[in-house]
Each structure stands twice: as C-alpha cells, then as structure tokens.
Amino acid sequence: MDLNRLRYIGDRPVGPDHPVFVTAEIGINHNGDLENALALIDAAANAGCDAVKFQKRTPEICVPKEQQSVERDTPWGRMTYLEYRHRVEFDKDQYEAIGRYCATRGIVWFASPWDVPSVDFLELTDPPAHKIASACLTDDELLLRVRETQRTVILSTGMSTMEQIRHAVDVLGRERLILCHTTSSYPAPAGELNLRMLHTLAHAFPDVPIGYSGHEIGLQTTIAAVALGACFVERHVTLDRATWGSDQAASVEPTGLQRLVRDIRIVEAALGDGVKRVYDSELPILKKLRRAGVAAVPR
DSSP, X not given: OOGXXXXXXXXXXXXXXXXXXXXXXXXXXXXXXXXXXXXXXXHHHHHTOSEEEEEEOOHHHHSOHHHHTOEEEETTEEEEHHHHHHXXXXXXXXXXXXXXXXXXXXXXXXXXXXXXXXXXXXXXXXXXXXXXXXXXXXXXHHHHHHHHTTOEEEEEOTTOOXXXXXXXXXXXXXXXXXXXXXXXSSSBOGGGOOTTHHHHHHHHOTTSOEEEEEOBSSSHHHHHHHHTTOSEEEEEBOSOTTSSSTTGGGSBOHHHHHHHHHHHHHHHHHHOOSOOOOOGGGHHHHHHHOOOOOOOOOO
C-alpha cells in the first residue's frame, strides 16, 4: 500500500489495508452530565469502537451575538441560548475524569474544537487527534491553529464545495490529514448521502485516507460506505434517541452500535484483497461438481 495514506490516532493505524477505525461521536449527547458521558463511553467500548469523540466550544465565541440572549425551553428550565451552551460544556476536571475512564476501558478519546481557545484547552489533555467539524471547514484561523499542534486531524466536509474542501486541505496540510465525506443534515436522508463521493475524494486526494461521518437513520448506508472504501467511520451515539437534544434523533443506540461494529468487521473481512484464488473450502465441491467439458474449437 501507499504509506502516504497511513495515519495514526494514538497507536492505531488508519488507512487502506488496516481495520476500519470506528469512532462513536458522543458530541453533546451527554447533555452536560458526566454520568451520561461515562455510560456512552461504556456503550462504545462494549461495541468494540476504537474511539469516542466529544465537542468543545467557547460559547461566547461560537454563539452569534444575536442568539446569545434568545430564551429557549430546556430540560433544566427556560434559559438563554448562551446559558444553555454553557450548561452542556465540560470543564477541565470533567475531561480529566473522561480521560481516566477511557483509559480503564481501553478506548481513545478526542474532540472537535469549534474555536481557537478550545484547541488550546484540549491541548492540555494531550489528545491523539483533533476533529474539524463541517461547520468549521472555512475557519482558516481554527485550521491553522490545529495544524500548529502537529496532531492527526480529521476533517469533515459536509455543506462544502470541492473548492472549499481543497482550500481547507491546503490550509491544514496533507501529512497528518484524514478526510471524511459527510452530509450535514440531522438526520440525513438516504437520497442525499451521495456515498460515491468517497471515490471522488479518494481520486482528488490520493495521498489522504478517506473516511465517512454519517448522520443518517439506520446502519446499512454506513456499512455501504465501508464497502466503498471508507477506512474511518464516525456515527453519533446516544443512550436513547428520544432524549432531548439536537443530535439525538440522528444517533445510534447502544444495541445498534454493537450491530454496526459487528457488521463493519464482517464486511471488511469479506472484501478481501481482490486476488482470485481457489480456496481449500472449495476443493471438495470442485472435485464433486466441476465438469471437464470439451474445449471449443476456434473458427
């Protein structure tokens, strides 16, 4: 294989000819509750995922000024949108607890920083990677700060043009990049997943491993992404899709996550290497059923 398409998240390789790297996107589905986050880590570890991912924001930067004082109903009562965004953010102590717990479960964790101070915050935890959310793909300041960390970076490409993607790749550099095809609707309809974009991205960036970040309902289309060559897969995970929150409905519950990882491993084993061979298991059938016909005479 082309070694230029091999990346590492921690000590785990990501690229062609390696097991698909499966990330359970916890995001903010924990709703600011550490116990929920730990339960979601359990669900991911029990399913056999390689990593869990969170989201980190500085609310004063990420919430538009005109939205900060808008009130909304939440499970914790009526509050401004800015107060809500603070309510679902974890602090340093909580992330340290997450790190310790992930270590006990043998699973990697990292996060999507949505602003430069969040990169600085996450850097204190020595993460194995950073993820750039589709919404941040055009934020050159953020991309440059992430590039400065010299860590593996996963870039999602939802709601972006090919021109914007090429620019983001140029800003981030390719040496430590994993590129993910994404459709950024929640949930994303099957007719808009456009999984053949995996091949388009692989052709456009032949020295970059290509992955898939899915926001659809169901598992089969994510499995199809693996069959089409995705070497990194990310799906949102929730304890209950009926839970309050913007990402819950497009998430996978623990039982579904177990099926997803199981089926990914089956599909990647079934893909093989493309070299035609006669398997030992076929020999008894060959001996029993193969007919030695008369060769056709060319005319």
